Amino acid sequence: MIVRSMIIIFVILFSQLSRSYAQTNQCTPTAIATCGSFPCIQTGDAYACLCADMTVKPSAAECTGGTVATTQSPIVIPNECANAVCPAGATCIPTNQNPSQYICLCSNNIIANPDCPTTPLPNNPCLINNPCSNGATCVVNPLNLQPVCLCPSNTYGPNCRHACRPTCDSSWCYNGGRCVNTRGHPYCLCGRQYRGRRCELRYDKYNYVYFHHHHSRW
Incomplete structure (x- = not known):
């Protein structure tokens, strides 16, 4: 007993x-x-x-x-905004990239780098000629004032024009990425040197310094 x-x-x-x-x-x-x-x-x-x-x-x-x-x-698979630190007036938006990333988006759709600008853009490219497709969010890179498309989970590519396939296969993830079927779509677990829906983009200190990173162990 x-x-x-x-x-x-x-x-x-x-x-x-x-x-x-x-x-x-x-x-x-x-x-x-x-x-x-x-x-x-x-x-x-x-x-x-x-x-x-x-x-x-x-x-x-x-x-x-x-x-x-x-x-x-x-x-x-991390929640990118779980421990995000954004400046006052900015909103955390996960980028659905790997390693896990987020951006801090200011009220004028400009990415904080690291703070929000105090004056609006005279010619906001997202308002003049939005290049994003399939319901993607257009934001502005503060380094070169060019538009950047944040794709929904079922699309990928520079303008979010390409649809993700429903299941993994050996050719889906590039550069040694590992494919996982989850959330209804393939999810690529990329190495630390790559990012993107299919791990197709290599980190470049000049092009991607506005991304914030949470490094996780896989």
């Missing part, structure tokens, strides 16, 4: 600890155990198991149809 009581108390305490941990990370110890040998991926307020064929499923058993094996560390 004493042993049973101790087991019940332990289960209750572990459950409370798991719920507390899940507030900030959905890849709880229970979720990681459920994924077994497959990485646990956090996507927003849910988790999934990354199967060997690069699909995501709710458990290791559904990935293989077999028994849950040894666990691995989780892969976390």
